[in-house]
Amino acid sequence: MIERALTGDRRYWGWIAALLGVITVGSLFYLRQLTVGLTITGLSRDVTWGFYIAQFTFMVGVAASAVMVVLPYYLHDFKAFGRIAILGEFLAIGSAAVCGLFILVDLGQPARVFNMFLHPSPRSILFWDSVVLTGYLLLNAVIAHQTLKAEDQGTAVPAWVKPVIYLSIPWAISIHTVTAFIYQGLAARPYWMTAILAPRFLASAFASGPALLILICLLLRRTTRFDPGEKAVQKLATIVTYAMLVNLFFVLMEVFTAVYSGIPEHMAHFQYLFLGLGGHAELVPWMWAGLVLAVVALAILLRPSVRSQARWLAVACGAVVVSVWIEKGLGMVVAGFNPSPLGHVTRYWPTAPEVLIGLGVYGIGALVVTILYKTALSVRGEVA
Amino acid sequence: MAVNRRRFFQLTGATALGVASSQVLPAASEERSPGPARPADKPLVGQRWAMAIDVGKCREEEDCRDCIAACDKAHNVPHFDNKKDEVKWIWKEPFEEALQNQSSQFQAERLRHAHVLVFCNHCDNPPCTKVCPTQATWKRDDGVVMMDWHRCIGCRYCVAGCPYGSRSFNWRDPRPHIDELNPEFPTRTRGVVEKCNFCEERLARGEQPACVVACKEKALIFGDLEDPESEIRKVLRERPSVRRKVALGTQPQIFYLL
Amino acid sequence: MHDAGKIIPGLAFFLVLATAPIWYNVASGHGAVVPEIEKPEGQTQCVADAAFMRREHMQLLLEWRDEVVRDRARVYVTADGRRYDKSLTRTCLGCHQSKANSCDRCHNYLDVQPYCWECHVDPRGGL
Numbered sequence: 001m002i003e004r005a006l007t008g009d010r011r012y013w014g015w016i017a018a019l020l021g022v023i024t025v026g027s028l029f030y031l032r033q034l035t036v037g038l039t040i041t042g043l044s045r046d047v048t049w050g051f052y053i054a055q056f057t058f059m060v061g062v063a064a065s066a067v068m069v070v071l072p073y074y075l076h077d078f079k080a081f082g083r084i085a086i087l088g089e090f091l092a093i094g095s096a097a098v099c100g101l102f103i104l105v106d107l108g109q110p111a112r113v114f115n116m117f118l119h120p121s122p123r124s125i126l127f128w129d130s131v132v133l134t135g136y137l138l139l140n141a142v143i144a145h146q147t148l149k150a151e152d153q154g155t156a157v158p159a160w161v162k163p164v165i166y167l168s169i170p171w172a173i174s175i176h177t178v179t180a181f182i183y184q185g186l187a188a189r190p191y192w193m194t195a196i197l198a199p200r201f202l203a204s205a206f207a208s209g210p211a212l213l214i215l216i217c218l219l220l221r222r223t224t225r226f227d228p229g230e231k232a233v234q235k236l237a238t239i240v241t242y243a244m245l246v247n248l249f250f251v252l253m254e255v256f257t258a259v260y261s262g263i264p265e266h267m268a269h270f271q272y273l274f275l276g277l278g279g280h281a282e283l284v285p286w287m288w289a290g291l292v293l294a295v296v297a298l299a300i301l302l303r304p305s306v307r308s309q310a311r312w313l314a315v316a317c318g319a320v321v322v323s324v325w326i327e328k329g330l331g332m333v334v335a336g337f338n339p340s341p342l343g344h345v346t347r348y349w350p351t352a353p354e355v356l357i358g359l360g361v362y363g364i365g366a367l368v369v370t371i372l373y374k375t376a377l378s379v380r381g382e383v384a
Numbered sequence: 385m386a387v388n389r390r391r392f393f394q395l396t397g398a399t400a401l402g403v404a405s406s407q408v409l410p411a412a413s414e415e416r417s418p419g420p421a422r423p424a425d426k427p428l429v430g431q432r433w434a435m436a437i438d439v440g441k442c443r444e445e446e447d448c449r450d451c452i453a454a455c456d457k458a459h460n461v462p463h464f465d466n467k468k469d470e471v472k473w474i475w476k477e478p479f480e481e482a483l484q485n486q487s488s489q490f491q492a493e494r495l496r497h498a499h500v501l502v503f504c505n506h507c508d509n510p511p512c513t514k515v516c517p518t519q520a521t522w523k524r525d526d527g528v529v530m531m532d533w534h535r536c537i538g539c540r541y542c543v544a545g546c547p548y549g550s551r552s553f554n555w556r557d558p559r560p561h562i563d564e565l566n567p568e569f570p571t572r573t574r575g576v577v578e579k580c581n582f583c584e585e586r587l588a589r590g591e592q593p594a595c596v597v598a599c600k601e602k603a604l605i606f607g608d609l610e611d612p613e614s615e616i617r618k619v620l621r622e623r624p625s626v627r628r629k630v631a632l633g634t635q636p637q638i639f640y641l642l
Numbered sequence: 643m644h645d646a647g648k649i650i651p652g653l654a655f656f657l658v659l660a661t662a663p664i665w666y667n668v669a670s671g672h673g674a675v676v677p678e679i680e681k682p683e684g685q686t687q688c689v690a691d692a693a694f695m696r697r698e699h700m701q702l703l704l705e706w707r708d709e710v711v712r713d714r715a716r717v718y719v720t721a722d723g724r725r726y727d728k729s730l731t732r733t734c735l736g737c738h739q740s741k742a743n744s745c746d747r748c749h750n751y752l753d754v755q756p757y758c759w760e761c762h763v764d765p766r767g768g769l
Contacts, residue, residue: 418682418683418684418685418736418737418739419684419685419736419737420685420689420726420727420732420733420734420736420737421726421727421729421732421733421736422725422726422727423716423717423725423726423727424716424727460763524714530711530712532711532712533761534707534711565763566763567731567763567764567765568731568765569763570761570762570763571761571763572761573757573760573761588714588716
């Protein structure tokens with residue numbers, strides 16, 4: 001089946017070439033990071049995690065969000081998702097791969113990464129996260145492969161796949177829960193140590209993931225003969241709306257608890273993010289922009305007559321993705337480190353090499369998803 | 385400079401290395417007679433190592449850095465011009481940051497303006513060892529929170545998990561930034577985490593930690609909490625002491641005598 | 643087979659090219675040159691016999707490493723009861739005075755790159 005990704009028009013190959021270009025640039029800078037060290041990033045003694053780990057966190061959400069397509073389709077027999085279920089699963093595969101790579105590029109000694117399995121440490125959440133992420137990647141690969149193969153050969157999906165699909169549903173929830181546990185179990189970082197972090201992660205994931213899927217569907221509708229079906233897109237839009245509302249609600253609960261209780265070490269992180277602290281306000285415009293985008297997105301999404309217009313829907317989904325990305329992919333990780341346990345605020349901003357390595361990783365994810373989508377659409381004869 | 389160390393080895397002869405060594409090495413090690421090292425006879429053995437720091441005594445010498453210098457020298461701790469790459473094992477913090485819960489604006493000048501020594505607390509319930517995904521850091525049965533630099537993958541989860549900011553990461557190769565190389569102790573490679581090791585290599589030789597020995601004021605008292613007759617137990621019985629962030633349940637083993 | 647006339651000579655050419663270094667060494671006699679490590683002066687015994695050390699020194703060092711760092715077992719006792727400090731720099735290099743003529747000579751010849759010296763310091767050789 002996968003050989004179908006080897007034929008395509010000029011536009012397809014142009015896109016592949018562009019991705020390979022981005023990946024090459026990222027790889028070259030990664031080689032430099034390997035030889036010189038992580039000093040080429042903006043990270044420092046006090047802000048030891050940044051762009052890479054934040055992208056990891058954001059993309060775990062995108063990976064987990066496939067469940068928002070899989071669950072209605074397989075568990076509630078919601079037929080309209082029949083055409084996009086596999087797109088969700090393939091997006092999950094690409095995202096899970098991106099997550100693994102972001103962890104890898106963040107390691108100081110990547111050659112020793114297998115120490116995690118040579119010396120398994122069940123007390124470490126990072127160990128469990130690597131287990132659930134690898135498992136999730138495999139589950140989705142098996143499910144997508146089997147369903148697509150059945151479609152290709154015109155046969156029924158083997159019976160044993162059904163329980164695997166059911167297993168993938170709680171598994172999707174688990175990957176983002178365990179990812180939240182990495183943070184919320186640390187007594188050292190009051191900003192992360194909140195019971196609502198996992199639910200918040202899931203809410204923002206179920207907003208940003210399906211929003212990204214809608215954007216992909218709209219793009220495929222324009223560039224190929226693939227039609228996700230209006231009902232499917234509108235149902236996804238409903239999911240995005242509710243999830244984004246819940247996400248915003250959770251964020252406000254966090255702010256209330258920290259600000260009204262007035263405990264300095266809880267409040268300080270919010271001050272750093274939204275007002276600036278100790279002369280450092282790099283993230284302030286971004287955080288406010290993220291908030292404004294969330295409100296704009298909801299203003300569109302909450303009115304069915306507006307969100308049913310593809311153009312407005314695209315704007316709203318773009319706003320959701322960017323808003324959640326700012327919250328998770330930019331603010332969340334750095335705010336945990338500022339102020340530090342000793343009360344210091346350290347400037348952090350990703351450097352050019354750091355961003356280019358990150359883009360390279362995203363490029364690999366996009367390449368994986370492109371090849372898988374091309375295969376799926378070719379099997380169905382829906383390529384332009 | 386794209387030439388890495390191994391390549392440098394191949395390019396330069398023994399003469400060049402000899403010249404370099406005479407600059408960085410103390411003469412003593414060159415004079416040692418050839419032969420294998422004999423095992424140390426009398427290591428210091430304890431069941432729960434801990435330290436007490438007399439904040440007032442330490443303050444008497446405002447700019448004193450004897451303990452810090454001794455530690456850095458003993459452990460090849462590098463010094464970077466760039467704060468971003470910083471690595472530190474023991475250093476001074478303002479009283480109000482180091483001992484947040486004990487600080488008030490009306491307390492005695494000697495405390496309010498004191499700079500307090502901070503380093504790894506060698507917690508009895510260390511949050512850093514729990515999070516390590518490779519068991520590269522763990523608590524020994526004598527209480528020392530150890531690191532295995534051979535095993536560390538550099539994920540920095542322990543850095544995020546330490547509530548005291550005691551851990552540093554090697555953002556780049558530290559070797560060129562070590563003032564005086566001590567051949568008795570390894571340097572670190574880039575990409576691993578490091579921190580105070582309670583001078584476990586000195587304990588094995590029967591010596592007190594380097595910072596304790598270096599302090600002329602005798603402001604640092606190291607000893608075994610399980611030994612009721614030890615000096616540290618005596619001083620903790622007689623004088624009020626505080627620890628950093630006890631509310632977190634980490635059970636830090638560094639005591640500050642006020 | 644299609645194009646057998648091209649494929650078979652092609653394969654043969656590839657095999658000759660890929661094994662060329664071996665033939666070159668056989669022809670020139672370079673292959674017989676084996677590096678000799680410098681024997682420590684005034685020392686007659688190692689922590690184990692020479693054959694074992696030649697074959698297993700890396701394994702022994704890895705064991706020493708883990709035992710010292712992780713188990714605090716710093717003393718190595720040989721089969722005949724001699725006691726040594728488990729230390730690369732103090733015990734191994736205590737006798738083998740020159741790292742360049744002991745470790746490096748062989749490792750360079752075999753092009754193996756153990757990372758011991760990225761952290762451990764040659765007591766006589768600077769970096």
